[in-house]
Amino acid sequence: MNGKEAAGRKAIDEISDGMTVGLGTGSTVYYFLQALAEKMADGLSVTGVATSEKTVALAKEWNIPMVSLNSVSRIDVTIDGADECDPSLDGIKGGGGALLYEKLVAKASEKRIWIVDDRKKVEQLGHFPLPVEVIPFGWKKVQALMENKQYHPALRRNETGEPFITDAGHYILDLHLEKIQNAAALADELDHVTGIVEHGLFVDMTDKVLIGYPDGHIETIART
Numbered sequence: 084m085n086g087k088e089a090a091g092r093k094a095i096d097e098i099s100d101g102m103t104v105g106l107g108t109g110s111t112v113y114y115f116l117q118a119l120a121e122k123m124a125d126g127l128s129v130t131g132v133a134t135s136e137k138t139v140a141l142a143k144e145w146n147i148p149m150v151s152l153n154s155v156s157r158i159d160v161t162i163d164g165a166d167e168c169d170p171s172l173d174g175i176k177g178g179g180g181a182l183l184y185e186k187l188v189a190k191a192s193e194k195r196i197w198i199v200d201d202r203k204k205v206e207q208l209g210h211f212p213l214p215v216e217v218i219p220f221g222w223k224k225v226q227a228l229m230e231n232k233q234y235h236p237a238l239r240r241n242e243t244g245e246p247f248i249t250d251a252g253h254y255i256l257d258l259h260l261e262k263i264q265n266a267a268a269l270a271d272e273l274d275h276v277t278g279i280v281e282h283g284l285f286v287d288m289t290d291k292v293l294i295g296y297p298d299g300h301i302e303t304i305a306r307t
């Protein structure tokens with residue numbers, strides 16, 4: 084057991100029969116999906132809404148039925164990972180490049196729960212590079228703007244050195260900020276830059292965080 088596995092498996096307690104469940108992306112969500120598949124083999128019935136092609140593939144492998152975001156009127160709960168989470172339950176997501184679909188699914192969800200290991204818990208956001216999803220057309224203009232603002236952008240690349248392409252066909256600029264003084268203000272600023280499709284700052288968008296520790300225990304922080 085490690086912290087990610089502990090948190091991922093704990094999240095199964097949030098799921099009830101008949102729910103429509105948003106399925107996040109990443110190595111922590113992997114353990115949640117595994118636990119969900121086990122419960123479904125024992126008779127639990129849920130429908131999933133995936134946030135990435137990777138999650139679609141895993142859900143298919145584990146026979147978790149899925150529907151598209153377009154075809155649901157509501158999602159009862161979404162279980163997703165995060166790259167950093169601060170004491171206000173704001174966070175950075177998108178280390179795996181799934182931020183756009185994750186935010187769309189999160190916004191359509193009644194309840195949003197993050198599963199993280201204890202290394203993701205921070206006092207201040209920003210040490211983890213902030214992913215910003217940009218359209219490929221003219222992306223260097225957005226990069227230049229980010230450079231002018233001293234946000235230290237770096238184009239994300241894949242193993243072969245080519246630009247990383249998101250599921251939606253966009254590029255990612257990772258902003259090396261080190262410290263984000265005001266997450267809401269930065270989110271608002273990035274929301275208004277032409278060419279930026281989405282960013283990985285999730286502000287006021289999470290209801291509960293399950294933090295897993297290496298010894299298997301869970302710390303729960305809920306929005307009050």
Ligand SMILES: O=C[C@H](O)[C@H](O)[C@H](O)COP(=O)(O)O
Nearest residue numbers: 109110111164177179180181
């Ligand atoms: O794009 C990826 C997602 O935002 C992930 O949920 C996040 O990067 C955390 O991933 P992991 O659980 O693998 O650390």
